Amino acid sequence: MLGILKGNGNSLPPGFGGKRDLSNRLGRGDRSPLSIWFWELDRVLLSLFLVLIAIGLIAVAAGSPATARRLSTDTESLSPLYFFYKQLAWVALGVPFMFVISMYPREQAKRIALGGFCVFLLLLLLVPILGKEVNGSQRWFGLGPASFQPSEFLKPCYAVTMAWIISWRQRDPTLPVRIITMGFTGLICGLLMLQPDLGQTILFCGIWFALMMVSGVQAKLLWSSAVGGLVGIIAAYNFYPVAQQRIDAWIFGTEGITHDKLAMATLTAGGFVGTGPGLGTRKFALPEAHTDYIFSVVGEEFGLLACMVIAVLFFAILVRVVIRMLDEQDQFILLAVTGLAAQFCGQAMINIAVNLGIFPSKGMTLPFISYGGSSTLALCLCCGLMLALTRRNPFLDQSPYIGNGR
Numbered sequence: 001m002l003g004i005l006k007g008n009g010n011s012l013p014p015g016f017g018g019k020r021d022l023s024n025r026l027g028r029g030d031r032s033p034l035s036i037w038f039w040e041l042d043r044v045l046l047s048l049f050l051v052l053i054a055i056g057l058i059a060v061a062a063g064s065p066a067t068a069r070r071l072s073t074d075t076e077s078l079s080p081l082y083f084f085y086k087q088l089a090w091v092a093l094g095v096p097f098m099f100v101i102s103m104y105p106r107e108q109a110k111r112i113a114l115g116g117f118c119v120f121l122l123l124l125l126l127v128p129i130l131g132k133e134v135n136g137s138q139r140w141f142g143l144g145p146a147s148f149q150p151s152e153f154l155k156p157c158y159a160v161t162m163a164w165i166i167s168w169r170q171r172d173p174t175l176p177v178r179i180i181t182m183g184f185t186g187l188i189c190g191l192l193m194l195q196p197d198l199g200q201t202i203l204f205c206g207i208w209f210a211l212m213m214v215s216g217v218q219a220k221l222l223w224s225s226a227v228g229g230l231v232g233i234i235a236a237y238n239f240y241p242v243a244q245q246r247i248d249a250w251i252f253g254t255e256g257i258t259h260d261k262l263a264m265a266t267l268t269a270g271g272f273v274g275t276g277p278g279l280g281t282r283k284f285a286l287p288e289a290h291t292d293y294i295f296s297v298v299g300e301e302f303g304l305l306a307c308m309v310i311a312v313l314f315f316a317i318l319v320r321v322v323i324r325m326l327d328e329q330d331q332f333i334l335l336a337v338t339g340l341a342a343q344f345c346g347q348a349m350i351n352i353a354v355n356l357g358i359f360p361s362k363g364m365t366l367p368f369i370s371y372g373g374s375s376t377l378a379l380c381l382c383c384g385l386m387l388a389l390t391r392r393n394p395f396l397d398q399s400p401y402i403g404n405g406r
Contacts, residue, residue, distance in 0.1 A: 033103070037102070037103050037391070040391040040392055041102065041387060041391055042320070042324060042387060042390045042391070044320055045317065045320050045321070045324070045386070045387060045390065046102075046387060048313060048316055048317050048320065049098070049317075049368070049383050049387075050095075051313060052310075052313055052314075052367070052368040052369065053091060053095065053368050055309075055310060055313075055368075055369060056087075056091075056368045056369040056370070057084070057087060057088065057091065058277075058302075059294050059297065059298050059369050059370075060083055060084050060087045060290055060294070060369075060370070060371045061081060061084040061277075062277060062278070062280065062283075062297050062298065062301045062302070063083070063283060063289040063290035063293075063294050063297040063371070064080060064081050064082060064083040064084045064290055064371070065080035065081070065278075065283075065284075066283040066284045066286060066289035066290070066297070067083060067288070067289050067290045068080050068081075068082045068083065069284060070284075070287075083290045083371050086371070086373070087371050087372075087376070090372075090373045090376040090377065091376060093377065094376045094377050094379070094380035095380065097377065097380050097381070097384065098380035098381070098383050098384040098387070099384070100384070101380075101381060101384025101385060101387075101388055102383075102384045102387035102388045102391075103388070104388050105388075105391075106333065106388065106389055106391070109160075109385055109388035109389055110160060110164065110332070110336070110389075112385075113156065113157045113159075113160035113161060113336075113385055114157070114160070114161055114164065116153065116154075116156075116157035116381075117154065117157035117158060117160070117161040120150045120151075120153045120154040120157055121154060121187075121188070123141070123150035124150045124151060124154060124188065124191050124192075125191065127139065127141070127150060127191070127195065128191075128194055128195075131195075132147070139151065139195045139197055147373070147374070148374055149374040149375075149378075151192060151195075151197065151200050152372075152374045152375055152377075152378035153374070153377070153378045153381060154188070155200075155203065155204070155207070155343050155378065155382065156340055156343060156378065156381050156382035156385055157381075158184075158188065158204065158207065158339075159207050159211070159336065159339030159340050159342070159343050159382075160336045160339065160340070160385060160389075161184075162181045162184065162185075162207070162208065162211055162335075162339060163211060163332055163335035163336035163338070163339050164332055164336070165177050165180055165181055165184075166181060166211060166215045166331075166335055167331045167332035167335060169215075170331055178212070181208060181211070182208070185204060185205065185208045188204055189201045189204055189205065192204070197363070198362060198363075199350060199362030199363050199364040200364070202350070202362070203343065203346055203347055203350065203364070206342060206346050207339050207342045207343050207346070210338055210339065210342035210346075211335055211338060211339050211342075214334065214335055214338045215331075215335060259286070259287055259293075259361055260354070260357045260360070260361060261357070262282070262285050262286055262293075262296075263286065263293045263295075263296040263354070263355045263357070264296070264355070264356065264357045265282060266280075266282040266283055266285070266286060266293070266296040266297065266299065266300045267295065267296040267299035267300065267304075267307070267355055267356070268299065268304070269282045269299075269300045270299055270300040270301060270302070270303050270304070271303060271304070272303050272304050272305055273302075273303040273305060274299070274300065274301050274302040274303030274305075274306065275300060275301055276301060277301055277302070278301070279301060280297065280300040280301040282300055283296070283297045283300055283301075288363075290370065290371040291365050291370045291371050291372060292351070292354065292361065292362075292363060292364070292365070292370070293354075293355060294365075294366055294369055294370045294371070295307060295310070295351060295352055295355040295366055295369070296355045298310065298369070299355075310366075310369065311352065314344075314345050314348045314349075314367075315345075317341070317344065317345060318341060318345045321337060321338075321341040321386070321390070324337070324390050325337055325338070325390075333389050333390075336385075336389055337386060337389050337390055340382055340385055340386045340389075341386065343382060344367055344379070344382055344383070344386075347364060347365070347366075347367055348366055348367050350362055350364050351364050351365065351366040351367075351370070352366070367379050
């Protein structure tokens with residue numbers, strides 16, 4: 001054996017090449033699929049996602065005792081870190097899932113999203129028939145001890161699918177892509193309002209509006225869409241009891257506004273640096289400390305400084321995506337990544353605004369910070385698609401031969 005190792009280097013089996021093999025692994029000359037993925041991936045964007053996930057685990061650990069105490073009964077007492085352990089399990093599933101999705105080439109990632117759109121839209125149609133009701137809303141399918149919310153997974157697939165439909169205009173400018181996408185959006189929003197889920201309805205409309213803006217639609221059409229949205233809000237207030245209840249609670253201070261005031265009081269209770277991990281007390285008065293109002297829990301225990309860090313991270317993700325797309329030539333990729341970023345950062349903006357009392361309560365999680373099984377896995381799908389679609393060869397873009405087609 002010793003003689004073999006001392007012999008000709010060509011006789012060494014793969015994996016025993018010593019320093020040379022180790023230096024070439026994931027190097028620029030390595031053409032393995034893993035190495036290609038590593039060099040094409042936007043590692044800055046991936047790092048931002050992973051930092052948010054790590055912060056989210058700390059935040060859920062802070063909010064878990066409040067919800068565990070509220071849900072405990074005389075016969076069953078939940079562990080203070082019950083939701084933290086469950087979230088840890090979801091993250092352990094979600095992060096590898098995000099990495100796997102990010103490894104697919106752009107074309108395959110698009111096909112995954114298109115197939116997912118068909119599947120999850122069908123499931124959304126079945127929610128009013130087969131879904132289970134939780135807290136007055138019928139949004140989930142029961143899967144034993146777990147639950148599954150199709151609308152969460154539909155969001156990233158919707159963004160990519162609508163981008164694909166809008167990109168048809170490059171081949172045929174006469175295609176009514178605006179009407180087609182409006183039809184799909186209207187169908188989805190109608191199904192969501194039946195659940196009812198006002199927050200998701202607003203988010204889907206926001207994604208569609210962002211896609212329209214980036215696609216180069218005329219300004220008058222954007223203004224007409226904005227006016228249509230305003231008319232829709234007025235109609236929802238008059239004919240949609242859930243919207244009327246939420247808006248009345250927000251404006252006139254009825255029952256729902258109490259939660260908003262509690263959230264704001266909790267957010268500012270810790271001052272700039274917070275009371276310290278596990279030392280918060282106001283969080284025990286919040287109705288959903290581990291999900292809807294996790295941002296307020298972070299403010300109480302870790303301070304407004306931590307809240308600012310979280311907000312800056314979401315802003316950094318948005319800026320990074322914009323920078324990545326500045327020289328993108330493929331309209332589909334530009335639109336798809338825009339829609340995914342609008343979903344991710346738009347959801348964060350809505351949740352933070354609710355905690356600040358700017359928006360009425362929506363029942364929407366803060367991406368990667370709030371607890372949630374469906375939410376975590378769906379967000380990992382969103383970020384995996386974003387990473388897959390933003391992959392590019394760092395050397396091909398610098399080639400002097402690209403411009404003249406050589």
